[in-house]
Amino acid sequence: MPLRLVEPDPRYQASYLDALRELKEEGNEHYLELVMPEEHGFAGASYTLDRLTDPDVFAEFCRFTKALEDPSTPMPAAWVTGTYLWILDDDTVVGRISLRHELTPWLREVGGHIGYAVRPSARNQGYATVALALMATVAADRGIDPALVTCDEDNLASRTVIERNGGVLEDVRNGKLRFWLPTATPTA
Numbered sequence: 341m342p343l344r345l346v347e348p349d350p351r352y353q354a355s356y357l358d359a360l361r362e363l364k365e366e367g368n369e370h371y372l373e374l375v376m377p378e379e380h381g382f383a384g385a386s387y388t389l390d391r392l393t394d395p396d397v398f399a400e401f402c403r404f405t406k407a408l409e410d411p412s413t414p415m416p417a418a419w420v421t422g423t424y425l426w427i428l429d430d431d432t433v434v435g436r437i438s439l440r441h442e443l444t445p446w447l448r449e450v451g452g453h454i455g456y457a458v459r460p461s462a463r464n465q466g467y468a469t470v471a472l473a474l475m476a477t478v479a480a481d482r483g484i485d486p487a488l489v490t491c492d493e494d495n496l497a498s499r500t501v502i503e504r505n506g507g508v509l510e511d512v513r514n515g516k517l518r519f520w521l522p523t524a525t526p527t528a
């Protein structure tokens with residue numbers, strides 16, 4: 341089966357946790373964990389590796405992550421709705437990619453519309469390049485065109501992924517390269 345993007349689903353728990361453990365080893369667990377501080381009107385969320393090993397918590401994490409697409413879901417004030425998808429090769433979780441539906445001032449400056457990560461053992465096989473192309477079509481369906489995609493100046497792998505998908509560099513702000521990616525006609 342070719343690479344695909346899927347919604348969070350408890351059936352991939354074991355593979356997701358393997359990927360999370362790999363990312364944790366390089367200090368990048370935040371890409372697959374989900375932690376939101378408690379604030380007025382929002383109870384907080386803490387889906388860390390330790391907790392996600394519990395199948396019930398994992399199922400709740402999947403429901404919560406999918407609900408982040410829905411504007412009626414309570415979330416921290418600084419968050420916007422988004423689409424959170426997992427990158428699968430066969431039934432193995434190789435990474436994660438997300439699309440923020442709108443840009444706050446911080447996202448416009450730093451975070452961008454789309455973020456992604458591939459587990460270390462699956463890198464340099466083209467997964468992120470294809471995943472970004474697939475997510476570009478999701479963005480286009482939502483009327484987001486072009487999409488802002490950013491990466492650190494020294495993140496050559498991510499820069500390659502963005503440029504392969506047709507990202508056009510606008511500028512560098514505080515060490516972040518800011519690319520605008522046409523989504524209606526992805527090139528990868």
Ligand SMILES: CC(C)(COP(=O)(O)OP(=O)(O)OC[C@H]1O[C@@H](n2cnc3c(N)ncnc32)[C@H](O)[C@@H]1OP(=O)(O)O)[C@@H](O)C(=O)NCCC(=O)NCCS
Pocket residue numbers: 368456457458459462463464465466467468469470490491492495496497498500501
């Ligand atoms: C960035 C990241 C998602 C790329 O995932 P990936 O699946 O390995 O990406 P791809 O295989 O599609 O493409 C990576 C390309 O960069 C190249 N590359 C990797 N490291 C490189 C380096 N240090 N210098 C130059 N090129 C590099 C690879 O060779 C590959 O190009 P190739 O196909 O011509 O060989 C992955 O490295 C990652 O998860 N990093 C940690 C999280 C992160 O940085 N996320 C992005 C935040 S903006």
